[in-house]
Amino acid sequence: MVLILALTCAVGVGNVYFPQAIVPLVAAGLHTSPDAAALVVTATQVGYTAGIFLLVPLGDRLPYRPLLVTLLALAGVGLLSAGCAPALPALVAASAFIGVTTVAAQLVAPLAAGLVAADRRGAVLGILLSGSTGGMLLARTVGGTLGAWLGWRAPYLVAAALVLILAAVLACTLPVTAPPARRPCPVLLAGPLHLLRTESELRRSCWYQATVFAGFSAVWTCLTLLLTGPVYGLGAPAAGMVALTGAATMLCTPVAGRLVDRRGPDPVNLVCMLGVLLAAAVLVPGAGGGPVGLTALVLGTLLLDVAMQAGMVANQVRFLALRPDARGSLNTAYMTCAYLGGSAGSWLGVRAYGLAGWRGVCGLLALLATLALARHLRGPSRREPCSDGARATGPDTITRG
Template sequence: MDRRMLLLLSLTCAVGVGNVYFPQAVGPLVAAALDAPQESAAHVVTATQLGYTAGIFLLVPLGDRIPYRPLLVALLGLAGAGLVAAGCAPALGPLVAASGLVGLTTVAAQLVAPLAAGLVGEDRRGAVMGTLLSGSLAGMLLARTFSATLGERLGWRAPYLVAAAVVLLLAAVLARTLPATDPPSGHPYRSLLAEPLRLWRGEPDLRRSCLYQATVFAGFSAVWTCMALLLTGPSYGLGVHAVGLVALVNAVTILCTPLAGRQVDRRGADAVNLVCLLAVLAAAALLAVGSRGGTPGLAALVAGTLLLDVAMQSGMIANQARVFALRADARARLNTAYMTCAYAGGSAGSWLGVRVHGLAGWGGVCALVAALAGVALARHLTVLRRARPGVPPSLRCAPRDPGRGRGPVPGGTGPGRPAPSGGSGRRAARTR
């Protein structure tokens, strides 16, 4: 894993994730051009995220059976075709269907993560995951700015067609540059589909990581799906480009995720998760001020979305580090279980956010974010209270001696997992 390869993989994450998020900024343009209610146009975002969830469940497990290079190239090619179909859709129905296809096939980032995890040692895994997540975050944020700006100038179809050209170009580059890898498993496809559920049922650390990310991501999706409704509504009366500008300000989050990855390597996943969940609650309070409108409200919106983005992405790094440490031979399937839950939460958050906004306005959306984060925080505090007395969370998440089995046991002890030894083991963990 040299710098050039890490940069290429980060770019792949950015493009793949950007395809999921850029429709959030052009919803009002789609509604106006296709003569549809804004609530109906929001179905484009929901369909993309539902397709993405289905792609994670159905296609990402193939990373444990098919070499990564041909799999990534094929999926990017199909995603490019779906973007072309979406850009040429004559009505809302075909656009929603094409968006589902785009979401289904643009799962490159979820294949890049297990690929990269197998190319680096445990002592660098958190930092590499943070760098890849910076790429994903760049795609998420800049795609909104790109689509809003381009859509206002050239119409809502232009972002889809430009994204299709970028995806197809990236597929050609990956076909020539990705290293050849051998799949770690020869299990049949049916077995691969069933394995994520078995892993989810058998791994407590996987289940709680799924809960943390699903709830936080649901709140995140609710905020960004309703952001265009708030900024273009009577409180602000701004254009769609305002959504892109808010997202562009939040690009500073890209600088935070590598730092969060290093904190996961140093302090452990549980410690980072605790800080992130508390930060989501603080972000909900800031976002609620945004309903007042005017300059103070806009400043609160920017600060709240920035804090929410940092917390969500940093929590993602902590959760993935915990999950990838469970079984080296099943990282794609572990990532399938984790990401399926996360994006199912995101899809539910988009759906709930639009309906809560219709009933209770922006304040209701902020209350939804706080309630979801509260559920995750209650679970996390329960885990910390049940931990063995005298062992801080940071030590419970510290890596074991590499010669003693599967590697890190994040999140504490569990069935079949020996607890850390006495004082000498704790001193060694602190040294590391």
Template sequence: MSRRLVLLLAVTCAVAVGNLYFPQAVLPLIATGLGVSAESASLVVTATQIGYTAGMVLLVPLGDRFRHRSLLVAVLGLSGLALLGAGLAPALPPLVAAGALTGLTTVAAQVIGPMAAGLAAPDRRGAVLGTLLSGSTGGMLLARTFGGTLGEQLGWRAPYLVASAVTLLLAVVVALAAPVTTPTAARRPYGELLAEPVRLLRAEPELRRSCLYQAAVFAGFSAFWTSLALLLTGPAYRLGAEAVGLVALVGAASMLCTPAAGRLVDRHGPGRVNTVSLTGVLLAAAVMTAGGAGGASGMVALAAGALLLDVAMQSGSVANQARVYALRPDARSRLNTAYMTCAYLGGTAGSWLGVHALTRFGWPAVSTVVALLAATALVRHLTPRRHHGTAPGHPAPVSAPATATPAAAGPTAAAPAAPAPVVRSRRGA
């Protein structure tokens, strides 16, 4: 994993994740341009998110069956074409269909994660994953600015067309620059690959543990950000929707923190980073509670709480992914499907909990939801585990061979782990 390759993969993650978020910024422009209501235009975003969830389930496991480069080029190419179709859509129904196809194929970041985990040296895996997560975070933060600014200047179709061109260009660059890896499950039937994430959840205690941590923290993260828009536009602040975007910019600091968190994972193992990140979420919940009072002091509390929460969530995500990818080198894409599906289910539940807590009990209830979710994960993290010889919060380092991980005590221990993907030259491809 050269620095140039890591940078290319991080940029690809940023573009792929950004393609999921920029449509949110142009919804009013879509409504005006197509002559539909804002509620009808929101179907574009809904369809994109539904497509993305389906893509994680249906396409990401194929990373174990096909060469990562081939799969990555395919999903980037299809995503670029879907974005082109959206930019040329003459009416809302074709645009919604193109949005669903865009979401379905915009899974490049989830293909890159297992690919990079196999290519990186074990003692650098955390740092590489942290850099890739920084790219994804940057794409998420900048996408709305990109979509809104370009849409205001050139119309709602412009962001789609520009995103299509960039995505198709990346497909060409990846085809030329990415190394070729050997698939670990080339002969496995597609149906078995789809069912495997559920079996892995049953068989791998460390996978379940990582899924619990990320689902709980991402639920708290979603509860905070979903409720924040209602708080800032409500009677406590009476601000416009753009205030949410300004608060969101403080999350840019997490782009600098995640590579550092990755290096800590490489040095100390994921358990200690999980301990710090979950404690950080509890601290964030305490700080953001004062945001319900309104005024300048309340805004400072919200910004500080948002920063702590974002850094803690991203750092914990690096630790969780490093632990997950170390379990089964022969099934990293299927492990990632299980992990990301649990995380997004947690985020969906958190959005619902946050809105209902705010509307029924006020802003302190949102902070309580965030704290309770983090406390649940932290208690589980610090509870001694009967099936593991390591101390609570200090699992085996991710640099240990897959056959020596604590998860080897599970049902999969009987089968020897397949070797990590082999990088082959272009001539050998």
């Protein structure tokens, strides 16, 4: 079951990322400019953000099996529509629909947290995060290869087949979970903001991820500028080759999850923040170019990837234990903060690169890691009393059927 859920994460996340690899093919196939074709990527990402905010909290109201199966089926329909789109406007509309409905990975984590005992939660979440990482990395490569061989429609049609098969598999194998609460939809939509206001440990986890992910986004946004600039003079695919080193995180996150189960989230977070600081120092020689600089970039980005992903496992274990009746809303709040941090980091990174070059980006990364570390050294805040019900500590009730 864990492997099936990890595959669900991989496919769900992959649907967001493979369009990035086929924008030139879409432009050529639909006889439009690359800038216009890039709207497909933007529409998918905007839809994905909207889906996280609007649909993930439904996991606190509806049983997960029908919710996941329905969303996967709808995503499959959207992918089929995109693969058959006659013109760019239809493709952009289908892409937005795909983004909204392909939020399975954000529902799987709260589901899995309720199906396993607390002492195995970190290991399972680490495996699921490995699936998401694999989907993100492979989607661009596989999508681009299929598009080059068979045309831009092929990745959409293949993804549609995978999603629909996965929906059928989950419909037969996923255990039926009892919904933890029957809250009205307006209450569910307000739930993430309410939890951010009342749960100090959620705010702490969000701060850690927002700051670290901001540094991560700054580095990866500016890496292409560095590699394609005068220092290295490489093509854009060079950044993609460096990104493939991130596949090592697929092996590291399950290990981090087991460490969280044994030691708790805080020690793992501390090591990860120190790892980000070390990554900032390792990346500095990358500004000099040459084999030494390229080696520094590979090692530094690998260390940064591992630290960021391992820290995410620790954060998820911490906040998903807070309110078993509101895990969907907790994950919505966390992921929204993470994406806001990543967007801010990309913006800041470009400006740091313009002002101080690659060393400025490394300094920004170190500053953001220091902000996270400073909050961590303060220790956990006193937990506010919860007025919405007692906190459960064991797995959620499930029925087989």
